Amino acid sequence: MALNIVIMAAGKGTRMKSALPKVLHKLAGRSLLQHVLDCTAPLQAAQRIVITGHGAEQVEAATAASGARFVRQMPQLGTGHAIQQTVPVLPDDGTTLILNGDVPLIRSETARRLAEACSDRALVLLTIDLADPTGYGRIVREGGRADGAVQAIVEHKDATPEQRLLREGYTGMMAAPTALLKRWVMALSNNNAQGEYYLTDIVAMAVAEGVPVLGLKAADETEVLGVNSPLQLADLERRYQRRQAETLMEAGVRLADPARFDLRGELVCGQDVEIDINSLFEGRVELGDGVRIGANCVIRNARIAAGARIHEFTHIDGESAGVSIGEGALIGPFARLRPGAQLGAEVHIGNFVEVKNSQLGRGAKANHLAYLGDATVGERVNYGAGSITANYDGANKHRTTIGDDVHVGSNCVLVAPVTLGNGATVGGGSTITRDVGAGELAVARGRQTAVAGWKRPQKKR
Missing domain, CATH: 2.160.10.10 (Hexapeptide repeat proteins)
Structure with missing residues (x-):
């Protein structure tokens, strides 16, 4: 089945304290977003979609040569809202791989494993065990066991004190059956502390429907670290x-x-x-x-x-x-x-x-x-x-x-x-x-x- 890759690159990056859109800041001579685009090139996706927002024209001009397709998120109302903007251009079958434009060192092999684990039937989350997962959504597993089935992702801002003790964090990257993803994101609610549409809420939807939810752990911390400052x-x-x-x-x-x-x-x-x-x-x-x-x-x-x-x-x-x-x-x-x-x-x-x-x-x-x-x-x-x-x-x-x-x-x-x-x-x-x-x-x-x-x-x- 066809693979579609979506890269979220709409954020402003306030903590960068810069007029330059965050995803255009450079690491090793290339923009953060270009690193992600280069990582996905070997996967031979049917299409690559970049979600732009803050500084959209600048971001799109800088990466036009990649051949990616651009959709805009205006205003930016959360990660779920971002994926909602891709619904009109996604097909009704295959797998959609979702990556972050400010996580530049994700490996091609990791992205490939994430897509393959989905197999057009499961929701697969890329996770990482961290000594300090502050800021990361927490992976909640059945019975609190490390090998338990994934039941939910709780955003750090909404997590209880007990949930914040969990060390397995969600990296912001996932793969999902495209048809299910489209239906789930359009059913999202913004009834939370930030008034935003969280993409992570689709985990509860998948669990409720009996769709397998898998947690695939990244090989090392470096490849899933994001840039915010x-x-x-x-x-x-x-x-x-x-x-x-x-x-x-x-x-x-x-x-x-x-x-x-x-x-x-x-x-x-x-x-x-x-x-x-x-x-x-x-x-x-x-x-x-x-x-x-x-x-x-x-x-x-x-x-x-x-x-x-x-x-x-x-x-x-x-x-x-x-x-x-x-x-x-x-x-x-x-x-x-x-x-x-x-x-x-x-x-x-x-x-x-x-x-x-x-x-x-x-x-x-x-x-x-x-x-x-x-x-x-x-x-x-x-x-x-x-x-x-x-x-x-x-x-x-x-x-x-x-x-x-x-x-x-x-x-x-x-x-x-x-x-x-x-x-x-x-x-x-x-x-x-x-x-x-x-x-x-x-x-x-x-x-x-x-x-x-x-x-x-x-x-x-």
Whole structure:
């Protein structure tokens, strides 16, 4: 039978104290809601429905690419009221899986198990045993036994002192036969302390009709924790990063300190990779065998081949074009590689060197205080400190071509478009505006003049 997934994302999130809708706050570089959408993608649902409310237009625009369908809850009168808004777009058969847009780390496998346990016949609740279940609805089981049949969920605000002692909490996620769910939610009442329509009240309806009510316990607390405040968001960020760090270390990656590691995308590592403290990875990053990443690096959308060393405080941002670094290359410290940088094997890029949209051949070196933009650089080139390619004329970008074995002295300006032939040499301090032939020496600077007996001006007393 068809699976429909409903994600509740209408809440304001008052405790976030932010103008941004709660579900758009980011964890590991993605919004809370995007995490849930990504989790559900492998389930191949017939449709995914996101219930929006506060900041609806902003939330819908931010997640439009997911292909989800949106329904609005205006005003927000509780979780049951939220599901009522989906009734017109839900079919009359199959299973509906209900998730929360502010519970970002639910695992795909857990969501799948929840839907499968329903089997279009049972109401299945995802629960968790907590040391402190404050704020969670309590699971009330027959006879108070841990294995007793689920009889009801009591919201924390409505629970008696005895019920608040229960440790099994409802996570806010469930799966139900769609036809029954539609009928139950339309029969809800708001006769409670908050004057809201509670989705949890359908448990009593299911019990009264003899429909099986199952409690499926989540594997761990982290995957069912919600975000209601900046403190909770920060706590979940560290939990998520620890989970990612442990996965990498189990695969053989050596992290200097897993508590000081951040991954906001996908990191693929070969054998014997070492990552020092405070490094941040975003987008898709591939690290070959034996790559070493120094402390305090930022690496985004890059492929780094085996044996390369990225020294401390290096910033690599491939954006959509990507950055590639060849085997045995040495980068940094304090280097910056921008989109389109393609560095061959054994290339050296040193401190305060910036490379953008340029290709460097094997063994090329730019070790200090230099800029290479829109350039094609041959093998074994030595590019001097303080030298730049002047690639922009105020309207258009132009390319610089540097052949193999070229030596560019310090403090040179190569005004593109210009070509330096194989083996050419450019004297320090030169501004090159015309092509230089293979093996030629080019010097373009004012002639040095010495004035004998010259004295510096003196201050008047």
